[in-house]
Amino acid sequence: MSTTQNTSSNGNLPDEALHDPVSKSLEKNELILRNSFKSCYDIVFRRIQIFGQINALLVYLDGLVDTKALDNLLLKPWMLETPRPGLGELNAVDLMLEQQLVSIAKTKTVETIGDIVQSILSSNVVILSDGLSHAVIAELKGFEQRAVEEPANETTIRGPREGFTENINVNTSLVRRKIQSTKLKMESMTVGNLSKTTIVIAYIEGIAIDSIVEEVRKRISRIQIDTVLGGNFIEEFIEDHPFTLFPQVQNTERPDIVASCLAERKVAIFIDGTPFVLIVPCTLWNAFQSADDYYERFIYATIIRWLRMLLIITSLFLPSIYVAITTFHPQLMPTNFLLSITSAREGVPFPAVIEAFMMEFLFEGLREAGIRLPRPTGSAVSIVGALVIGQAAVQAGIVSAPMVIVVSLTGIASLIVPRYSMGVAFRMLRFPMLLFSGMFGLYGVTMASLFLLIHLTNLESFGVPYLSPIAPLSRTELKDVLIRAPRWNMHTIPLSGSTQNHLRVPKGQKPGGNQGDEA
Amino acid sequence: MKHRPTAFLFLILCIALTTGCWDREELSDRVFDLAASTDLNKDGTYLTAGQFIIPSRIEQSSKGGTGGEKPYFIETGSGKSPLEAIQKARQKLSRIITRSHRRNYYIGEDLAKHGIKDMLDAFSRDPGNRIRMDIWVVKGNTGLEALQVPYPLEKVPAVASLKIHKAVGGTSGTSYLDFMIASSTEGSCPTLPVVDIVQGDSSQRTIRFYGRAIFNHDYKLAGYLNFVEGAYRQWILKRISYLDVEENIPEAGGSVGVIVTNFGSKLKSRISSENKVKMEIELSGVGHVSENNTNLDLRGQKNLKLVQNTINKKTSEHVLEMVTKVQKQYGADVLGFNEALNRQHPREWNKIKGQWDTIFQDIKVTVNVKVNLKSVGLVGPPLQFKEGDINK
Numbered sequence: 001m002s003t004t005q006n007t008s009s010n011g012n013l014p015d016e017a018l019h020d021p022v023s024k025s026l027e028k029n030e031l032i033l034r035n036s037f038k039s040c041y042d043i044v045f046r047r048i049q050i051f052g053q054i055n056a057l058l059v060y061l062d063g064l065v066d067t068k069a070l071d072n073l074l075l076k077p078w079m080l081e082t083p084r085p086g087l088g089e090l091n092a093v094d095l096m097l098e099q100q101l102v103s104i105a106k107t108k109t110v111e112t113i114g115d116i117v118q119s120i121l122s123s124n125v126v127i128l129s130d131g132l133s134h135a136v137i138a139e140l141k142g143f144e145q146r147a148v149e150e151p152a153n154e155t156t157i158r159g160p161r162e163g164f165t166e167n168i169n170v171n172t173s174l175v176r177r178k179i180q181s182t183k184l185k186m187e188s189m190t191v192g193n194l195s196k197t198t199i200v201i202a203y204i205e206g207i208a209i210d211s212i213v214e215e216v217r218k219r220i221s222r223i224q225i226d227t228v229l230g231g232n233f234i235e236e237f238i239e240d241h242p243f244t245l246f247p248q249v250q251n252t253e254r255p256d257i258v259a260s261c262l263a264e265r266k267v268a269i270f271i272d273g274t275p276f277v278l279i280v281p282c283t284l285w286n287a288f289q290s291a292d293d294y295y296e297r298f299i300y301a302t303i304i305r306w307l308r309m310l311l312i313i314t315s316l317f318l319p320s321i322y323v324a325i326t327t328f329h330p331q332l333m334p335t336n337f338l339l340s341i342t343s344a345r346e347g348v349p350f351p352a353v354i355e356a357f358m359m360e361f362l363f364e365g366l367r368e369a370g371i372r373l374p375r376p377t378g379s380a381v382s383i384v385g386a387l388v389i390g391q392a393a394v395q396a397g398i399v400s401a402p403m404v405i406v407v408s409l410t411g412i413a414s415l416i417v418p419r420y421s422m423g424v425a426f427r428m429l430r431f432p433m434l435l436f437s438g439m440f441g442l443y444g445v446t447m448a449s450l451f452l453l454i455h456l457t458n459l460e461s462f463g464v465p466y467l468s469p470i471a472p473l474s475r476t477e478l479k480d481v482l483i484r485a486p487r488w489n490m491h492t493i494p495l496s497g498s499t500q501n502h503l504r505v506p507k508g509q510k511p512g513g514n515q516g517d518e519a
Numbered sequence: 520m521k522h523r524p525t526a527f528l529f530l531i532l533c534i535a536l537t538t539g540c541w542d543r544e545e546l547s548d549r550v551f552d553l554a555a556s557t558d559l560n561k562d563g564t565y566l567t568a569g570q571f572i573i574p575s576r577i578e579q580s581s582k583g584g585t586g587g588e589k590p591y592f593i594e595t596g597s598g599k600s601p602l603e604a605i606q607k608a609r610q611k612l613s614r615i616i617t618r619s620h621r622r623n624y625y626i627g628e629d630l631a632k633h634g635i636k637d638m639l640d641a642f643s644r645d646p647g648n649r650i651r652m653d654i655w656v657v658k659g660n661t662g663l664e665a666l667q668v669p670y671p672l673e674k675v676p677a678v679a680s681l682k683i684h685k686a687v688g689g690t691s692g693t694s695y696l697d698f699m700i701a702s703s704t705e706g707s708c709p710t711l712p713v714v715d716i717v718q719g720d721s722s723q724r725t726i727r728f729y730g731r732a733i734f735n736h737d738y739k740l741a742g743y744l745n746f747v748e749g750a751y752r753q754w755i756l757k758r759i760s761y762l763d764v765e766e767n768i769p770e771a772g773g774s775v776g777v778i779v780t781n782f783g784s785k786l787k788s789r790i791s792s793e794n795k796v797k798m799e800i801e802l803s804g805v806g807h808v809s810e811n812n813t814n815l816d817l818r819g820q821k822n823l824k825l826v827q828n829t830i831n832k833k834t835s836e837h838v839l840e841m842v843t844k845v846q847k848q849y850g851a852d853v854l855g856f857n858e859a860l861n862r863q864h865p866r867e868w869n870k871i872k873g874q875w876d877t878i879f880q881d882i883k884v885t886v887n888v889k890v891n892l893k894s895v896g897l898v899g900p901p902l903q904f905k906e907g908d909i910n911k
Contacts, residue, residue: 327543330551331619331649338551338620339674343577345546352545438543439536 018114026055026130029113033059036117043120050078050101055130059116064123066142073103074125074138102127106139121196141169148174151253151275153420158295163253168198168272174255175202179262183207186270189220197228200270204262207493212462216267216280231276234269238280241459245425248461250282257291263504264494267462281461283468285481287312287426290418293484301484308416309482315414316426319356320437320445322406327352328441341402348400353438355399359407360431362389367411469494486510547574550614551621553591554677556662557604557638558627560597565630565638567604568595568663569616570677577674591675593666601638618647622692623677624654625662626711631732631740639738642695651692653681656732658715658743668716668726676726680714683728687746688761689753702738706857706875708849709734710752713743733849736876741849748841754802755838755854757784764806764890766833768813768826771910775826776810779890786859790867794874796882798856802838806830806890811901816911818899827892834888842884852879 023029030045037043046058058074078101110116111134116126119137127136148170151163164171172186183205190196199220203213219238228234231251239248252258253275258268261279269278288308293301325332326341333341348355366385370378390408393399410430417423429452436444459466469477477494479485488509509515552569560566576590596607609616624642626635642648657665670676685691694712701709713732719725730749735741744752753759765776783803790796806827808817815822845853857875861868871878900909 326546330546330549330617331647335553335620335622335678339572339574339577342546342549342551342572342574346574348547351543353543441543 018112018117020113021111022113022116022128022132022134024131024133026057026128029116029128029135030057032113033116033120036113037120048075048079050129051081051083057128058125059120059128060125060140061120061123064141064143065125066140069104069140069142070125073140074127077101077103102136102138104138104140108137109134110137111135118196122198145170154252154254154257154291154418156254156290156292156295159254159291160256162255164255164275164277166273166275168200168270171255171270171275171277172200172202175258175262175268178255178259179204184262187217189217191220191223191225191234192228193224193226195227195229195273198272199228199234202258202262202268202270203266207263207265208267209265212265212281212464213267215462216269220269228271228273230274231269231271231278234271235278240461244455244459245428246284246456246459246466247419247421247425248280248282248459248466250279250286250419251276251421252279253277254291260294281464283461283464284422284456284466285470287417287419287422289480289484298484298486305482305484308418311413311416312426315410315416316430316433317445317449318410318413319360319406319430320433320448321442322402323353323356323434324437324441324445327438344402345400347397349398351438352403353434355403356407356434356438357431359389359399359403360410360434363407363411364427544615548614549617550612551617551619553620553675554623554625554666555618555621556625556627556657556666557601557630558661558663559630559633564597564599565601565604566595566597566661566663567601567608568593568666569608570666570675571612571616572675589669591677593663595663601641618645619649621649622652623681624652624695625657625665625714626654627657627661627663628659628740629661631656631711631734634737634739635734636738639699643699650696652695653684653692654695654698654711655680656711656713656740658713658729658732660716664716665714665726668724670726671723680726680728683714683726684712687728688750688759689728690758693758698734701853704857705861705872706852706879707855708736708741708851708853709738710853712749731853733845733851733853735849735851741851744841744845747837748844751838751841752845752854754782754804755784755786755800757782762804763809764830764834765810766830768815768829770825770829771813771815771822773813774810775808775813775815775830777806777830777890777892778809779804779806781805786855788856788860788863790860790864790871794867794871794878796856796860796878798859798882798884800838800842800884800886801889802834802886803889804891806892808892808895811895814900814904814908814910816900816909817895819911822910823892823895827890830892831888831890834890835886838888839884839886842886846880846882846884850876850880852876856882 020032023032034045040061042062042064044058044060044062048056048058050056056078058070060070110119116128116135116137119135120126123141123143125138125140127138129136145167146165148162148165150161154163162174164174176184176186181204184202185205186200186202189199189201191199201213201216201220216238220234223234223237225233225237235247235249235251236242241248250261252261258277258279262268266279266281269280271278288305290308293305296304326345330338345352350358362385366381366389369381369385373381389399390404394401394404414423414427414430417426433445433448436448438444440447456467457465457471465472468474469481476492479490480494488505488511491503491505491507493504550571552571555567555569558566558568570591570593572591573589576588594608594611596604596610598604598607605616642652655665665680666677668676670679673679673682681691689712694710698709698711701707711732711734713729714726715729716724717727728746729743730746731744731752733741733744750759750762754762759782760780762779762782763776764779765774767774781804785801785803787799787801788796789799808826811817813826815826817823817826842854845851852875856879857868857872861872
């Protein structure tokens with residue numbers, strides 16, 4: 001993992017002191033450090049004597065360091081045991097500390113006070129010693145963290161069950177385990193003046209598009225922010241079009257999705273402290289792809305993908321079409337349907353469009369309340385919502401029964417989008433759609449759809465058009481958009497464009513008599 | 520310049536919000552008529568009526584609870600022209616009449632005889648009118664009467680005539696369009712389907728599909744074809760999907776009934792130098808025996824051929840009778856002969872089309888029905904017969 005430390009102003013230390021080299025005097029170093037960590041109750045300064053001869057100082061933050069390992073690996077051999085034979089002159093401490101005495105996998109040396117402070121803050125143990133003009137950093141991270149669990153938001157039936165955690169090292173390792181190749185590059189950066197959040201840009205060299213990687217690097221490095229606490233902190237800085245409902249950065253909690261996206265020429269951005277990994281570029285069709293599509297048999301996956309698309313279209317258009325047809329074009333209904341609808345709407349006090357707005361508004365309210373409320377109260381909300389809206393409002397004649405059906409159908413349909421952030425766009429867009437249909441009927445719906453289409457064709461994500469590969473059309477890439485082609489038929493990588501022709505699955509692997517023959 | 524797109528959008532919004540082009544109309548502000556009628560009053564004015572649905576009663580009647588209350592009402596108006604009559608009816612209605620679901624229009628016999636020319640234009644001019652509509656002539660009665668006849672199977676009785684027509688093998692929703700096409704085609708005369716009002720089995724009167732009404736070139740009623748005649752005519756035009764044919768088989772001393780489906784028809788015309796036209800009508804179909812009152816075992820090829828030939832021969836005679844009736848009695852070409860001639864002899868047609876009405880009456884017609892009996896049902900001979908009585 002290559003490191004480009006981004007040092008900037010820090011804490012109590014005057015800026016110029018940060019670049020000061022580590023002094024040879026242990027007392028002086030300790031003084032500076034104690035000064036920096038003034039009023040920090042969790043800092044630990046531990047003075048020891050290695051083999052009773054060398055004065056050393058261990059500095060770390062309590063709670064961030066695995067103290068058991070620290071005791072066993074450093075303190076115990078140094079204080080209770082005698083030096084091994086052949087260790088040589090104890091005076092040549094600097095080499096020895098690093099190469100022979102610190103029995104810890106990941107170490108490095110730093111030479112400025114600022115780096116020491118930073119290392120302590122990122123939960124390392126800093127070892128300073130008398131007469132040494134640098135410090136040894138031993139990584140002994142040992143803070144509390146969540147185990148790798150199944151992600152709650154993106155469940156699959158047949159796919160792997162592991163999900164990212166809040167720890168970036170765990171996250172990158174989860175992906176590394178899936179792509180065991182030196183071509184998988186992970187560049188780390190630090191963003192956030194206060195939070196010093198580690199961000200890792202991952203891509204596969206030779207497969208990822210260089211211009212996109214470069215663009216990601218550029219956009220992330222120019223971010224100036226105090227804290228980065230989640231994916232959206234970065235997303236909002238790097239997306240192409242801020243004023244749109246459609247997300248141009250995909251996020252996921254699943255290592256398998258990240259791995260497959262990396263193989264599909266995309267770039268992943270890991271952010272420490274959040275289980276969500278950002279993936280760029282992202283297109284609209286991501287909204288229709290779920291992880292399970294790739295773990296189920298392809299025919300079923302295609303059918304389910306169509307079901308999803310139909311329901312997403314339903315969620316966008318159903319209320320507006322209902323309003324348009326009942327209030328502008330009653331001739332479009334079958335006669336018997338008209339009879340039922342007119343009798344149900346008889347005596348309802350509000351115009352259909354107002355009714356639709358009320359109910360959709362209420363549904364969104366219920367949905368939001370269901371998410372925000374503490375778990376035990378959540379079910380109460382849904383019961384009250386169902387009873388009050390579904391039952392009582394209809395019986396009281398305030399709302400017509402068909403409208404309740406339309407709204408609940410829309411509600412269910414809108415929650416089917418596998419990518420939550422994409423679903424939000426469709427859920428919100430049905431309100432302007434409703435406004436247009438209430439004003440102009442089906443003309444309005446058509447107009448609004450055209451506006452939407454124009455808007456979508458205008459969007460792009462890191463240089464990739466939002467509607468590609470449909471618009472602009474690229475035939476070879478259509479195998480994973482409207483259908484999910486069988487694996488043995490997905491020969492080329494999506495996003496290949498015309499620049500390079502990456503072969504992903506060699507031809508001639510279709511099961512059957514000719515399997516293995518060159519097609 | 521910077522805010523140009525915003526200003527543009529704002530202006531568009533202004534067009535939408537301030538120009539008042541909101542033609543939104545709630546369902547509760549509309550009244551739907553599923554059927555309407557026009558009649559001729561004694562004094563020569565028009566009487567128009569509509570069968571309007573009452574939405575609040577539809578649910579009750581579908582729940583089957585209270586009953587009694589009909590989910591529709593009839594409102595009338597009369598005036599010098601159809602529009603004025605409608606205007607008079609609207610004075611009594613609290614909601615806007617929406618005609619987009621009106622699929623039935625009844626015309627009284629008196630009006631049909633008087634001519635329906637004046638009211639046709641209103642149908643085609645009004646965009647709210649649907650083109651897939653059936654216009655019915657009410658034989659021996661008024662259109663208003665047809666609206667008032669209750670029909671127990673349907674929520675709104677007006678739907679009944681349409682559905683009956685469909686159920687007996689006719690086409691639905693095309694008679695208005697066909698009427699207009701026939702009117703504007705050189706040589707042909709328009710027709711309309713006919714219903715009449717009869718005493719049903721119970722004390723109620725009910726509506727019955729009668730047949731076909733033939734109009735002359737002045738849109739005046741010339742006469743009727745009854746149900747079977749109408750069906751033969753539809754067969755010639757390939758507009759039929761189902762027909763029962765029952766014929767006596769003298770050789771076997773009984774009758775055989777056949778359901779005919781898969782209809783086909785071919786018209787072959789010949790024209791001589793003296794403008795004498797010969798028309799050969801070839802009707803085909805697939806028959807399924809549904810009744811056998813003879814002692815024939817229809818599993819035998821010989822017996823089946825006998826039945827088939829007899830049925831074909833007799834049906835041919837009946838069709839010819841119908842064609843002759845149309846030719847001699849009504850003198851109106853409603854059989855598509857003009858189109859057949861036009862297609863098959865376009866040059867000659869251009870010469871004679873002016874005198875088609877007289878030529879039509881003298882066309883020598885031969886009819887050849889070819890019903891192919893494909894199935895005899897589950898049994899060969901009638902089951903109640905003893906072995907010895909059966910003619911194998």
